[in-house]
Each structure stands twice: as structure tokens, then as C-alpha cells.
Amino acid sequence: MVFFTSCSCALFLFFCWSVMSGEIFVHAAEPSGDEDLKAPVLNENSFFPPLRLSSSFPEDLEMIDHCLNLLHDFGQRYTSLSSCLVSNARPVKMCQNCYSGYNVFLDMYTNISTQVGPGNKSCEELLLHADRLMLLYNLYKGLNDIWESAECTSCLTDKNSVSNDTLHFIDRYNQSLTCFEKYSHGNYSELCVECRSSYKVLNELYSNMSKHKALCIDVEDAMNSTRYSWSKIYNCSLKREENVPVIAVSSFMLFLPLIFYLSNYLHSEQKKRKLMHPKRAKSSHSLMNIQDKYS
Numbered sequence: 001m002v003f004f005t006s007c008s009c010a011l012f013l014f015f016c017w018s019v020m021s022g023e024i025f026v027h028a029a030e031p032s033g034d035e036d037l038k039a040p041v042l043n044e045n046s047f048f049p050p051l052r053l054s055s056s057f058p059e060d061l062e063m064i065d066h067c068l069n070l071l072h073d074f075g076q077r078y079t080s081l082s083s084c085l086v087s088n089a090r091p092v093k094m095c096q097n098c099y100s101g102y103n104v105f106l107d108m109y110t111n112i113s114t115q116v117g118p119g120n121k122s123c124e125e126l127l128l129h130a131d132r133l134m135l136l137y138n139l140y141k142g143l144n145d146i147w148e149s150a151e152c153t154s155c156l157t158d159k160n161s162v163s164n165d166t167l168h169f170i171d172r173y174n175q176s177l178t179c180f181e182k183y184s185h186g187n188y189s190e191l192c193v194e195c196r197s198s199y200k201v202l203n204e205l206y207s208n209m210s211k212h213k214a215l216c217i218d219v220e221d222a223m224n225s226t227r228y229s230w231s232k233i234y235n236c237s238l239k240r241e242e243n244v245p246v247i248a249v250s251s252f253m254l255f256l257p258l259i260f261y262l263s264n265y266l267h268s269e270q271k272k273r274k275l276m277h278p279k280r281a282k283s284s285h286s287l288m289n290i291q292d293k294y295s
């Protein structure tokens with residue numbers, strides 16, 4: 001029994017060692033021993049081996065070098081834009097903080113697809129559309145689609161700086177948040193009173209901006225979260241003050257019939273009095289004047 005287990009242990013160890021040193025399986029998997037297939041693993045310097053196949057002319061070699069440099073730059077821009085987007089995702093601040101990264105990224109992509117290299121050719125075919133997956137193109141498209149659906153250009157001037165409207169809004173938003181923070185410890189009814197004016201201004205600003213189609217995701221998200229805090233977390237309402245004129249007008253309308261009947265009644269009372277006491281009425285000069293005015 002002991003002999004059997006130690007035996008199987010030894011077998012197992014041998015098996016592990018074989019797998020790790022690649023003696024058994026590598027040869028089984030690659031019976032042809034194809035050198036080209038092993039090349040990417042063995043030669044770490046060949047970053048993009050398939051391109052080597054078309055390198056029969058010196059200017060092609062130059063071109064490939066050029067394109068590989070662009071590819072390397074593209075990778076760096078892609079990485080920095082992606083990490084900018086991720087770190088500005090919640091709360092959303094991507095338009096304010098990543099526009100310069102996006103501009104450089106877009107510039108890079110444009111350079112790859114249009115800029116001509118040494119052979120008077122662009123790297124577009126070599127890098128972007130050379131295979132079924134079109135990985136680089138699709139990576140570009142993914143980020144670009146995100147950027148466009150965020151509508152960041154609405155919050156920028158000339159794609160190169162945050163617009164004044166947006167800066168103003170962010171400033172107001174900060175004021176509301178600061179106010180919420182200041183009064184959120186304890187009694188919320190105080191918060192509703194103290195922060196009401198800054199919240200109201202923020203709402204007006206937002207509706208002004210939405211009329212001018214100047215909304216991007218940063219502004220939309222800031223407004224949405226502020227509204228959510230105001231009404232759902234702090235239970236405040238803007239409505240009360242706006243209701244005052246409505247109530248005044250409707251109560252006036254309610255009293256209108258009453259006023260009508262009252263004046264009618266007074267009028268008929270006067271007529272009655274005139275019929276019942278014509279002599280006394282005639283004698284009173286001032287009363288007649290009033291009746292003349294009414295009739």
C-alpha cells in the first residue's frame with residue numbers, strides 16, 4: 001500500500017515536471033515543428049510578426065516602422081483616454097475632464113487613417129482594415145460612440161474648452177451641494193429653507209441651457225442627482241411658493257358668484273325701498289343720485 005502511493009506520487013511528480021518543461025505536450029501539439037508559429041513566443045522583439053511577411057522592399061520596411069510607431073502612440077492615447085473616462089464616470093465629469101484626451105485620441109486616429117508615410121501610403125490599410133476583426137477600428141469606434149452619445153460637444157466651445165455656460169452651471173451646482181452638505185446634519189426642514197434659493201437658480205439655469213440645447217451628460221447627471229437629493233433624500237419641495245398665486249386667483253374666482261349675488265341683492269333691496277317709500281326716496285336727494293348711477 002505504502003509502496004503503491006509513493007509510486008504514484010513519483011509518477012505524478014514526473015508528470016508535472018514533464019508538463020512544465022514542455023517535453024510531452026509541446027511536441028504533441030506542434031508535430032510539424034513549424035518555426036514561424038513559434039516565432040512570436042521566442043522572439044520578443046518582433047512586436048507585430050505578420051507584418052514581416054510583406055517586408056520584401058526597403059521602403060515597405062520603412063513604412064511598417066512608421067505604422068508601428070503610430071500604432072504605439074495610438075495605444076498610449078487609447079489607454080489614457082480610457083482611464084480618464086473610467087475615473088470620471090461617477091459622478092459624471094467626463095466631458096469637463098477628458099476633452100483634451102479625446103481630442104488627442106481623435107487626432108491620432110485621423111493621422112493613422114490619412115497621414116501618408118514613406119511609401120506615399122497611409123497606415124489605414126495596414127493597421128485598421130487588414131483583418132476581419134478590425135480591432136483597432138472597433139476600439140476607436142467604441143470610444144467615439146461613447147463620446148458622441150454623451151453629447152460632450154454641447155458643453156464645450158470649439159471642442160477645446162469648457163463653455164462658460166457649463167462652468168457657470170458647475171459653479172452653481174457646487175453651491176447647492178455645499179449648502180446641502182452644510183445643512184444635512186439633522187433637521188432637513190432647515191435645509192429646505194436655506195438651500196431653496198440656490199436650488200431654484202440651478203433649476204432655472206438648467207432649463208435655460210436645455211432650451212439652448214447646451215446639455216451634456218455632466219450637466220444632466222449633476223441636475224438629476226441634485227433633484228434626486230432635494231426631493232427624495234431631503235423631502236424638500238419647490239412647489240409651495242409657486243402655488244400662492246394659483247390659490248389667490250382660484251379663491252377670488254370662488255368668491256365671484258357670491259359678490260355677484262350680493263350686489264344683485266343690494267341693488268334689488270334699493271329698488272324695493274324706492275317702490276315702498278317713493279315719497280321718502282324723492283325727498284332724499286342724495287339717494288336718488290345713487291340710484292341714477294346704478295340704473
Ligand SMILES: *[C@@H]1O[C@H](CO)[C@@H](O)[C@H](O)[C@H]1NC(C)=O
Nearest residue numbers: 073104105107108109111115
Ligand atoms: C498628427 O499629425 C500632425 C501633423 O503631422 C501632428 O502635428 C500631430 O502631432 C499628430 N497628432 C498626434 C496625436 O500624433
Ligand SMILES: *[C@@H]1O[C@H](CO)[C@@H](O)[C@H](O)[C@H]1NC(C)=O
Nearest residue numbers: 059116117118119120121122
Ligand atoms: C507622393 O505623392 C506626391 C503627390 O501626391 C508626389 O508629388 C510625390 O512624388 C510622391 N512621392 C513618392 C515617393 O511617390
Ligand SMILES: *[C@@H]1O[C@H](CO)[C@@H](O)[C@H](O)[C@H]1NC(C)=O
Nearest residue numbers: 157161162163164165167168
Ligand atoms: C467666457 O469667459 C471668459 C472669462 O470670464 C471670457 O474671456 C470669454 O470671453 C467668455 N466667453 C464667452 C463665449 O462668453
Ligand SMILES: *[C@@H]1O[C@H](CO)[C@@H](O)[C@H](O)[C@H]1NC(C)=O
Nearest residue numbers: 167168170171172173174175
Ligand atoms: C466644485 O467643487 C469641487 C470640489 O468640491 C472642485 O474640485 C471644483 O473645482 C469646483 N468647481 C467649480 C467650478 O467651482
Ligand SMILES: *[C@@H]1O[C@H](CO)[C@@H](O)[C@H](O)[C@H]1NC(C)=O
Nearest residue numbers: 185186187188189190191193
Ligand atoms: C425641525 O425644525 C422645525 C422648524 O425649524 C421644527 O418645527 C421641528 O420640530 C424640527 N424637527 C426636529 C426633529 O428637530
Ligand SMILES: *[C@@H]1O[C@H](CO)[C@@H](O)[C@H](O)[C@H]1NC(C)=O
Nearest residue numbers: 201202203204205206207208
Ligand atoms: C434664463 O434666461 C432668461 C432669458 O434668456 C433670463 O432672463 C434669465 O435670467 C435666465 N435665468 C438664469 C438663471 O440664468
Ligand SMILES: *[C@@H]1O[C@H](CO)[C@@H](O)[C@H](O)[C@H]1NC(C)=O
Nearest residue numbers: 220221223224225226228229
Ligand atoms: C436620475 O438619478 C436616479 C437616482 O440616482 C437614477 O435612478 C435615474 O436613472 C437617473 N435618471 C437619469 C435620466 O439619469
Ligand SMILES: *[C@@H]1O[C@H](CO)[C@@H](O)[C@H](O)[C@H]1NC(C)=O
Nearest residue numbers: 188189231232233234235236
Ligand atoms: C420623506 O417623506 C416620506 C413620506 O412623506 C417619509 O416616509 C420619509 O421618512 C421622509 N424622509 C425623511 C428623510 O424625512
